[in-house]
Amino acid sequence: MPFIPHTETDVAEMLATIGAPSIDALFGEIPAELRCQGLSQVPPRIAEMDIARLMQARAAQDGTLLNFCGAGAYEHHIPAAVWEIATRGEFYSAYTPYQAEASQGTLQLLYEYQSMMCALTGMEVSNASLYDGASALAEALLMAVRANPGVGDGRVLMPAAVHPYYREVVGSITEAQGIQPLPLAFDPASGQTALDSLKAHEGQGITAVVIAQPNFFGVLEDVDAITDWAHANGALVVALVNPVSLALLKPPGEWGTKGADIVCGDGQPLGAPLSSGGPYFGFLTARQQYVRQMPGRIVGRTVDLDGKPGFTLTLQAREQHIRRSKATSNICTNQGLLVTAATIHMSLLGPDGLESAAAHSLANTAALVAKLTAIPGVEAVFSGARFHEAVIRLPQAPAIVLARLAEAGIFGGFDLSAHYPELGHALLVCATETRTEADLDRYADTLRDVLATC
DSSP: OOOOOOOHHHHHHHHHHHOOOOOOHHHTOOOGGGOOOOOOOOOOOOOHHHHHHHHHHHHHHTTOEEEEEOOOOOOOOOOOOHHHHHHHHHHHOOOOOSTTTTTTHHHHHHHHHHHHHHHHHHHEEOOOOOOOSHHHHHHHHHHHHHTTTTTTTGGGEEEEEHHHHHHHHHHHHGGGGEEEEEOOBBTTOOOOOOOSGGGGGSOOOOOOOEEESTTTSEEEEEHHHHHHHHHTTTTTEEEEEOTTGGGGGGOOGTTTTTOOEEEEEETTTTOOOOOTTTTOEEEEEEGGGGGGOOOOOOEEEEEEETTTTTEEEEEBBBBGTTTGGGBBBBSSSOOOOHHHHHHHHHHHHHHHHHHHHHHHHHHHHHHHHHTTTTTTTOOEEESSSSSEEEEEEEEEEEEHHHHHHHTTTEEEEEEEEETTGGGOOOEEEEEOOOOOHHHHHHHHHHHHHHHHHH
């Protein structure tokens, strides 16, 4: 049952049981000036049937636009079986147990998830898991500071080609904890992080270097060169990756001579629908030597006294697990349902299926860019190799063009002008494996018409 209201009688009985004269008395410790004096913007209560109709109307406002926007949230095909299984009662209501042996099924699923993420990223340990990709990056940087003490005093190199929203979240979470992100410029021709920008930081004591692969523009970075530079200068490498891209690209564990040290990202492309912005989940993997600095929980496989295999929480670094001030993180959690869906999704697709989704996304984006840049006035901004996103420049302001495209039923991309004004009328576009040739043609034809009449 989705909603069970408490009647006035229920409330009175509960108050009598705990010896409180009223609900207000329960909150007596809160000063009156800090308490809500009413919800003036909330409309009067309505009947359940009317609420359902209202919510359906609100949901319909989102529409069903043909989507060519990525920017950190991607529309991939999710097999029907994923959520049919994930929403079964034994999965849907299960959460990471606080008693290690309480739910063998949930623990086994998390163990399988960790194993898959280690295989994808080429790392040795994985947690399970974090809120989203942005907070995962913040946690990875805090972890890097703990794992690399005395080096750089929290100074980290943060490329300008990292998602701007991720950089904002990192600032919000880590600023008070001494993290100092230092910007790295990108090359205006290729879209890659400019290797020359690293020279200014040589021998300066840098704690960590962030490498986004692909970066926010969809461009592939020279990960080997940056990784080796970081290690040569005493810094740890924090890789920020799209998990689907790893079906085609070299895993971070193999970057450069020694590989990345910590890998993070958003797991949304692995079975989580867009859902108007969430919920998603963040992943974080690392080298074994840093395992005790990793936030969250880690599930391990063992045997019981009878020699039968079993699963248990082997490391529990949260504050609830009695660590209090020694906790590696006080905000990390397990997005249990999303991790369940991701594990099922990866199991159903397997390596070949994931590679196929990545390859078709790569090909569709190349085809889309070719069609769009054939329109007079539209050009590709960067020359660097890319995955399934690309930046194009329009002859008109993106906001105007996107509004006209939306009227025609097309979500045309992400307007970059506010975050990267130096790029001019730039638009970030994306085409995953879900887009057909007819979809690409519809976008190109509609954009051509829109630009002709703007």
